[in-house]
Amino acid sequence: MKRPLIKLLPAPHEARFSQLVADYLLRDGCIHLGLELPREVEARVNGYVRGENSCDGLMAFLLAADVISPYFEPGFRPIFQALPELYRRNRDFTVHCYEELDIYNDWVLSRDELVVALLRGDDFAPISALYRELLKETRRRNAAIAERLGALARDLGHLHVVIGRLHAPEVSCRLAENFDLRVVVLEDIYLTPLDESLILCLKGFNFSDAELASFLDRHRRFALEAEGMNREISDLLRDEEAGRRFQLKKYTELATV
Numbered sequence: 256m257k258r259p260l261i262k263l264l265p266a267p268h269e270a271r272f273s274q275l276v277a278d279y280l281l282r283d284g285c286i287h288l289g290l291e292l293p294r295e296v297e298a299r300v301n302g303y304v305r306g307e308n309s310c311d312g313l314m315a316f317l318l319a320a321d322v323i324s325p326y327f328e329p330g331f332r333p334i335f336q337a338l339p340e341l342y343r344r345n346r347d348f349t350v351h352c353y354e355e356l357d358i359y360n361d362w363v364l365s366r367d368e369l370v371v372a373l374l375r376g377d378d379f380a381p382i383s384a385l386y387r388e389l390l391k392e393t394r395r396r397n398a399a400i401a402e403r404l405g406a407l408a409r410d411l412g413h414l415h416v417v418i419g420r421l422h423a424p425e426v427s428c429r430l431a432e433n434f435d436l437r438v439v440v441l442e443d444i445y446l447t448p449l450d451e452s453l454i455l456c457l458k459g460f461n462f463s464d465a466e467l468a469s470f471l472d473r474h475r476r477f478a479l480e481a482e483g484m485n486r487e488i489s490d491l492l493r494d495e496e497a498g499r500r501f502q503l504k505k506y507t508e509l510a511t512v
């Protein structure tokens with residue numbers, strides 16, 4: 256029996272990568288698209304797809320509803336701009352928003368608390384509790400994503416999915432046994448030290464306090480350098496010299512560990 260097909264597209268929320276994703280979806284003839292948005296906004300997104308609203312109108316709604324932040328808005332726009340064209344090419348085209356709102360909000364809160372604490376100081380002992388909480392929430396979010404994507408793929412038969420690079424490795428492992436799973440890496444840029452550490456932990460690696468402190472210290476210094484140089488973090492993640500200096504790993508190096 257033919258297994259349902261899932262194509263995962265690991266992607267950071269930034270404009271250049273989002274354009275690569277949009278171009279790929281158009282080339283590949285996407286019909287069912289999973290997006291990293293709460294299920295509560297699915298009807299509004301599909302209304303936009305069918306011409307009921309403008310892209311600016313949709314973005315304004317999502318920003319006002321705190322579904323996306325202004326910082327990440329440019330990373331969504333190229334994909335959103337491609338959606339009406341996908342619908343024009345195939346009237347069966349539909350967007351499926353796969354996030355559970357309460358789980359997603361808990362994860363965002365946990366991540367933001369850790370990042371703010373990291374940028375405020377370099378005493379990593381008290382931050383380790385925030386890190387463990389983020390790890391727990393990441394695992395919880397990944398389980399919910401995998402369950403929802405599996406249900407969609409079984410119902411639809413095939414599904415393209417845009418997913419954060421932090422979540423893709425564990426979600427892939429959860430889906431690989433029962434689905435025809437293909438991971439499409441459109442650009443292999445570096446991961447932040449924080450994301451690298453979380454992916455490894457989710458794969459079963461156990462870090463000592465000193466090893467965890469090293470990851471957190473590198474992430475802090477990396478983020479502060481990006482801020483001090485007035486560069487987007489995603490831009491610095493493409494910088495080979497920065498990759499060597501901060502001992503960064505590229506996505507494909509971690510996804511296959």
